[in-house]
Amino acid sequence: MTVGRFAPSPSGPMHLGNLLCCLLAWLSARQKGGNVVLRIEDLDTARCPPRHAERLVDDLRWLVLDWDEGPLVGGPEEPYFQSQRTERYQAALERLEAMGLVYPCFCTRAELHAASAPHREDGLTVYSGACRGLSPEQRAERARLRSPALRLRVPEETWRFVDGHMGPYAQRLDRDCGDFLLRRSDGLFAYQLAVVVDDAAMGVTEVVRGADLLSSTPRQLYLYHLLGLTPPAFYHFPLLLAPDGRRLSKRDADAGLDQLRGRVTAEELLGRLAQLAGFHPSGAPRRAEELLEEFAWDRVPREDIRLPEVLFPA
Ligand code: GLU
Numbered sequence: 607m608t609v610g611r612f613a614p615s616p617s618g619p620m621h622l623g624n625l626l627c628c629l630l631a632w633l634s635a636r637q638k639g640g641n642v643v644l645r646i647e648d649l650d651t652a653r654c655p656p657r658h659a660e661r662l663v664d665d666l667r668w669l670v671l672d673w674d675e676g677p678l679v680g681g682p683e684e685p686y687f688q689s690q691r692t693e694r695y696q697a698a699l700e701r702l703e704a705m706g707l708v709y710p711c712f713c714t715r716a717e718l719h720a721a722s723a724p725h726r727e728d729g730l731t732v733y734s735g736a737c738r739g740l741s742p743e744q745r746a747e748r749a750r751l752r753s754p755a756l757r758l759r760v761p762e763e764t765w766r767f768v769d770g771h772m773g774p775y776a777q778r779l780d781r782d783c784g785d786f787l788l789r790r791s792d793g794l795f796a797y798q799l800a801v802v803v804d805d806a807a808m809g810v811t812e813v814v815r816g817a818d819l820l821s822s823t824p825r826q827l828y829l830y831h832l833l834g835l836t837p838p839a840f841y842h843f844p845l846l847l848a849p850d851g852r853r854l855s856k857r858d859a860d861a862g863l864d865q866l867r868g869r870v871t872a873e874e875l876l877g878r879l880a881q882l883a884g885f886h887p888s889g890a891p892r893r894a895e896e897l898l899e900e901f902a903w904d905r906v907p908r909e910d911i912r913l914p915e916v917l918f919p920a
Contacts, residue, residue, distance in 0.1 A: 608640025609811045612666075612673070613801065615647040616658035620665050620863040622913065623816060623846045623854045626879055630843055631814035632671045632894060633901040643808050644676030647801070649688045649794055659687070665863050669872045671894050675808065683808045688800050695795040698803045698833055699788055702758060705832065708788060710745055710754030711737040733757065733784035756789040758829075765824035770841040771903050772817065777824035786825055802826050806835040817842045817910075818853075841903065846882070847912045854913070870918050878918065882911055 675681030
């Protein structure tokens, strides 16, 4: 049975990019007769106050993008808020520690910036490995001054997978990614660890998300492998860009749902979004369920999608 999911990080009001993610995840799973899980990725509680999650849940209900497990409906893997699931991430971290693959990293932000390989186009920085070889004495000494982050040691290996939408993708873990964070120095578990633990625990069989996370996937596959978990299929879709080509952010008020909800109906919004995403040429208003007939991954473009200046002419 197919299980898809939405895994938003509610650090502000939803924007069209988040909405496209929910729509595509919903269509892809429902078209296969599958279930949908809603999981709130609010690990960074300072940036994700509960009001944003409440608003997001309300927006999804307004859009009639429903879910079978998650906030409001419950389910076998409760709670569906990452901020309440930290003991699961701790258990996974301890398993990785027992394999001898985790080490403390004392680098400050400035040191990381200075020592990392040149920033790659996709914004990924590669950790230099500065703290990898510290002796137990050096670690003890530094731990007196600063609480460390924890990193996973990666092998000199290339990890490959075939994305359901973007096709084959490969990454040399040590060169293209480097030893990556499992827990930050302030104690927050890293997204990479939490997402793997949760998708596996919730029986997710397909992950649909923006292409900005394509480069995270080999790291996640490596974690699935180490933890002995079965990975889902992945579908990465192109990003929505602001009309001037910038990446859409929560600051783009025009593309925010809080603005749009007062101006258009849910059906108008879904119809327009499906048109921009390539599978509903007329752009006419549609309920999500009606879009099931037209949706196909091969109709969705692979290049980023630039939003028009005016989404809904007056
Ligand atoms: N919570 C992440 C975000 O909103 C998405 C994680 C994922 O889909 O794997 O960007």
